[in-house]
Amino acid sequence: MTRDPSPIVLRLLNLTPVLLLGVVLLLFGLQSNRFLSGEHLSGLLAQAAPLLVVATGMTFVLLTGGVDLSVGAVMFVGAALAGRLALDGHSLAFCAAVMLGVGLAGGLVNALLVTRLRLVAFVATLATLYIGRGLGRWISETRALNLPDDFNALASTTWLHVPVPVWIAGTITVAAQAVLSGTPFGRRLYAVGADREAARKAGFDTGRLLAAVYVICGGCAGLGGVLALAQLGAVSPRFGELYEFDAITAAVLGGTSLFGGRGRVLPGTVVGAVLLKTIFSGLVMAHANPYAYALITSAIIFVAVLLDSLRHRVLRGLARRVIRLEPAGQRDA
């Protein structure tokens, strides 16, 4: 009388992002034979690299049932500062380190707001979003800063035929997944996301854990900013704008739940981010009407959230126990 514990519906829902990615690749591939070339695909991955890194950090926050709206603004502050420093003649490495530092600092501010002042993550990071945008504009004096060429070189350099940003993003995502599934910290994230009160009673320090999550997300935003800056070669006043929504969409599209406690970086968020970038890249190549972009973005967000909600409902339905014959005897194995 036992029922299949993970029914086909759930498996299908979990597979949807991968299937969607396949369909999208196929569709655009049919439109243009250049689309599926190795060169273009590797370029696509390189383009997706900043988003991959930022969305990985976002996944950590979402797993705890929180959200970080400030990642785009944090990227902007770092980039503006790095732009000024680069124009003053500082080295690429120094500038990159400063951006990473800004990211970590931004994350620390969020962490303090959420854990010490007990603000709701949504509101706390909304505040830091505005603070960040304001700071960034102040630092950059609302001008576009064009960076020296060695920044651009970072994006185009390859190692073993793979662009350096892809190596960086690959390392980050693999490491992140290893942390999530293999370390005490990672497993506890899932516990906090499922039931924060129960996690507190389980006797580990949930405050420090939550703080770490926002710092990680900030650090990822800083590093993602470096990769994005290398791609663009310039800091505009709109640098990183709405990036938080791309990151959330990528993570949720990849199966991370907005309700907390469920999700993975690999394959989840990685598939989500690549899918998102593939769609936009494909639209550009197909010379789609630019006005349609906003509509298509909204459609993607809608699909992502719909999938999350459906999955949540299926899982809740599963919580309905099956009446079994003799629980102890049946599972003796």
Next chain:
Amino acid sequence: MSTDLPRSPSPAAPSAPDARGPAVPAVSWESVSRSFSGVPVLRRVTLQAYAGRVLALVGENGAGKSTLMNILGGHVPAESGALRLGGLPYAPRTPHDARAAGIAFVHQELNLFANLTVAENLHLHDFPRRAGLPWIDRAAMRARAAALLGQVGLHLAPDTPLDRLSTGERQLVEIARALGTAARVLILDEPTTSLSTRERERLFTLLATLRDRGLALVYISHDLEDVLRLADDVAVLRDGEVVAHGRAADFTGHRLVSLMIGRQVTQLYPARRDPPERASADRPDELGVPRLEVRGVSEPGIVRDITFTLHRGELLGLFGLMGAGRSELARILFGVYSAASGAIRMDGRPLAGGPRARVRRGMAFVTDDRRHDGLCLDASVTDNIMLATLAACCRTPARLVHAERVRATVRRIREAVRLSRAAEERQAVRTLSGGNQQKVVLARWLLAKPQVLILDEPTRGVDVGARAEIYRLVRDLADSGAGILVISSEIEELIGLCDRILVMRQGELSGELARDAFDRARLLAAALPATAAAATGAHS
């Protein structure tokens, strides 16, 4: 209530631990006080628990038992007074501190994570790591989990996701988790509420072993029979004060009850005014149209071919073991779950739609899971009570809430259910004791004046005094013509309260007993799986 409960020897028959009675208590509370929003919950409590002994803590809901333990467990600080652990001063600020000091806590409500495996749940506080690396040593974790599960008699793969386990199994996992810590003091708050008789026996054997190993055990329960069986010492709390503390042998069930409520409970179950003769199913006209007719309700994997009738003024019991499908059936009747086939009629008309439609028809459902399904924990007492009937307190044209009418309604109903005076109407329900929370749920549905009321484990975690009141309320409602379905795992409760009892087994109805045929052994036999019935049928 039975009068004298003889203290039967514990399974492991401890060899008089008083002989080597340690001079220094493992835990001592010294004049500990605590109040919540100005209402004192503990008043200068002084109490000791000794290593190698079981201290049972009994008292009505809201007597302060949980608060006393929460202070020990680092969940709430004491306002005045001091704690000592093995003679040394001890002031935990977080549950983390308490755990580090060697205190393990099995909470009444389960604190497990459905999105993790059983092994991960057991090791959340101390994952075994590969030497020198931050990585979890999965093999070691599995081995340790298997050993812990074996101790509580749960035989399942450590990598099983927790969400596949039944409530009873989860409770055992929770206990196994506490065993995994190198604890000196083990607190168990109502650990047996979801356990079957067999699981409970195994737990008691295990607790006796732990006691003999030198742990100090603190055991909180409303089951006085268990308390007298298991405990070496008993402390009775009433209104935040210790009213009695001594050897378990010096107490009887009857005396404990009187001490707990400060008066004699003469009768737990209310008298039935006119014992209805329900055997006359072929003469339905005498009873009027049945309140509820359930015909051939089936849902694959859940319930099969459920057919019964609930009459006007009838208190119908539904007995069965954990996981027999009783709660699922209740949810199907209330429209939370759907059924693949079958028909349900209420007052002669077919019943359709979800819970909302059914509440409109006059149905009400008190769930067995107060924390998740029954209450909005962070909302106030008033909001929770008014949840189903707020519309009745609205001014007509603009449908605005009539604050004065709400206040009057809440005041009236809280009198009726005898909600503790300490419970402020604006107070969040989360801060109330389990019994008072249950009264809030009942108050809500009583206001709706239901024609059909489904109660799922209505007295779980509720003390004797509150129980008698809940039984009285339910009886009064039945006498006014409502049909009431009471689901319970306690045979005594059903026998004392009901006019007729149905038995469920593995998703099917397996027996029906009229009042003059009530019999513990027959009820149990009908509830046990056919193979096990022969072996365990006579037990308890």
